[in-house]
Amino acid sequence: MQKTLKRYFPIFVLPTLIAFAFAFIVPFVMGVYLSFCSFRTITNAQFTGVRNYIRIFEDRDFLNALWFTVKFSVLSILTINVISFVLALALTRKIRGTNLFRTVFFMPNLIGGIILGYIWQQMINAVLLRYETTLVANAAYGFWGLVILMNWQMIGYMMIIYVAGLQNVPTELLEAARIDGANGLQTLFRVKIPMVMPSITICLFLTLSNSFKLFDQNLALTAGAPSKRTAMLALDIYNTFYGRSGYEGVGQAKAVLFFLIVAAIALGQLILTRRKEVEQ
Amino acid sequence: MKQKYKKAVTDGLIFAILCVLVAAFLAPVAFVILNSFKGRLYISDAPFALPNGETFAGLANYQNGIEKTDFFRAFGYSLFITVFSVLAILFFTSMTAYFLTRVKSKFTAGLYYMFVFSMIVPFQMVMFTMSKLANSLRLNNPVGMVILYLGFGAGLSVFMFCGFIKSIPLEIEEAAMIDGCNPLQTFFGVVMPILKPTAITVAILNAMWIWNDYLLPYLVIGLGTKYKTIPVAVQYLVGSYGAKDMGAMMALLVLSIIPIIVFYLASQKYIIEGVVAGAVKG
Numbered sequence: 001m002q003k004t005l006k007r008y009f010p011i012f013v014l015p016t017l018i019a020f021a022f023a024f025i026v027p028f029v030m031g032v033y034l035s036f037c038s039f040r041t042i043t044n045a046q047f048t049g050v051r052n053y054i055r056i057f058e059d060r061d062f063l064n065a066l067w068f069t070v071k072f073s074v075l076s077i078l079t080i081n082v083i084s085f086v087l088a089l090a091l092t093r094k095i096r097g098t099n100l101f102r103t104v105f106f107m108p109n110l111i112g113g114i115i116l117g118y119i120w121q122q123m124i125n126a127v128l129l130r131y132e133t134t135l136v137a138n139a140a141y142g143f144w145g146l147v148i149l150m151n152w153q154m155i156g157y158m159m160i161i162y163v164a165g166l167q168n169v170p171t172e173l174l175e176a177a178r179i180d181g182a183n184g185l186q187t188l189f190r191v192k193i194p195m196v197m198p199s200i201t202i203c204l205f206l207t208l209s210n211s212f213k214l215f216d217q218n219l220a221l222t223a224g225a226p227s228k229r230t231a232m233l234a235l236d237i238y239n240t241f242y243g244r245s246g247y248e249g250v251g252q253a254k255a256v257l258f259f260l261i262v263a264a265i266a267l268g269q270l271i272l273t274r275r276k277e278v279e280q
Numbered sequence: 281m282k283q284k285y286k287k288a289v290t291d292g293l294i295f296a297i298l299c300v301l302v303a304a305f306l307a308p309v310a311f312v313i314l315n316s317f318k319g320r321l322y323i324s325d326a327p328f329a330l331p332n333g334e335t336f337a338g339l340a341n342y343q344n345g346i347e348k349t350d351f352f353r354a355f356g357y358s359l360f361i362t363v364f365s366v367l368a369i370l371f372f373t374s375m376t377a378y379f380l381t382r383v384k385s386k387f388t389a390g391l392y393y394m395f396v397f398s399m400i401v402p403f404q405m406v407m408f409t410m411s412k413l414a415n416s417l418r419l420n421n422p423v424g425m426v427i428l429y430l431g432f433g434a435g436l437s438v439f440m441f442c443g444f445i446k447s448i449p450l451e452i453e454e455a456a457m458i459d460g461c462n463p464l465q466t467f468f469g470v471v472m473p474i475l476k477p478t479a480i481t482v483a484i485l486n487a488m489w490i491w492n493d494y495l496l497p498y499l500v501i502g503l504g505t506k507y508k509t510i511p512v513a514v515q516y517l518v519g520s521y522g523a524k525d526m527g528a529m530m531a532l533l534v535l536s537i538i539p540i541i542v543f544y545l546a547s548q549k550y551i552i553e554g555v556v557a558g559a560v561k562g
Contacts, residue, residue, distance in 0.1 A: 126328060160552055255408075
């Protein structure tokens, strides 16, 4: 069977492979190479070694963006996961209106980042208007605005993953805990949380990678204002590419560094989960 | 008895808190809808007030927003790109996944890992080179966008289809082959129907992402052409008129979320199941 199928390679694989090469393979390889070059358009690239990587640290933009991104990600991961887990607990109690609550909480997840960003920009500015200030007057407003926006968008998504996890906890286990005299908190920490560990891992990974790579929301909400102080990594890379002429190579070098950070996080997460799976 | 009473009180309390939260979740959307009906000069005066006789502007903002961005055209291009990209992804990546799972060689294994690898690479890594390449290949039009989305969606989709195809017993396909089916007939007649649940998940995950995607169409197609999608049109309006015409912006934001909410309410069950399945497998 393999042999006959092999002959159908052009039909089964080639169309996907060609599109994949256009969208990913060729740009990726070119991107790695160009990060070692000085260029304005791709055709006049000149090899300059690691100069671009050194120039990244000429100013503090990249490090500021990295620090902002880390702060934002840590805070978002904590708040989103705690709130969505609590909501999931509430929605698995079989109270009235559960379906309606779930529908509403999940809805923001489907709205695109650009549109979400502008909705919240209008909303936050309307609130700040009472204090005669605006979102871009202070970097702290932008930071908290992004955290609130991210919570609004991701809580429902994480909540339904936790609901699915909690519903898979065997009822016999909960019964046994009750008969043994465990109270609500003991059941939560000794039975429910250990049983939904796989869901927690997934949610931590999703919130981490979504916060770390955030772009659209950042662009729409503050676009980095005031003076780049609310720009996250992805936006900083974008600005380096398209905002400053002569910095294309530096932008590409930043992008490679960004990729390496994201890959290291993904790999670390994978190793951690593998280890846990072995233990179980 | 006491236990039961206690549970009823707790549930009542939780219900009340959830109601407050629902209101908080809906507030931003309500806020935008409210202001979309006010005259543009009144929006910043009292942003939380209901429109009254003086400030009510009827559908003027909507008319304005639609004209300035050519909204229905943008809607059409968004729809075209999303629908055909999702169809192309379903059709081609399921075939690719089938081939990669059933033909065992170093080449197929390498290709599979390349698809998986592409999932962790952030878009910023390839955005500059990809948009230059797309322009030189003349992919800066809706059909070109479908090709690019097929390439970008391939990673996750091949990965998810492969995961499912691995669990299909080989005997079914072998029986079809013995009955004289060629690989194409086997795939479309036997394998494809079994793939349906995964196909729904793949379709939903890709549709949600492609419909809302901003950077790829912006970089490849740009602001200057008639092929703007909805997110690009929103950014275009704000970039050029934002500060001056808040009314049109509010109306456009409302118009942009209406299709999503209609689609969501119509196929909520599939969306939520698909998202859970996608998260667990991804």
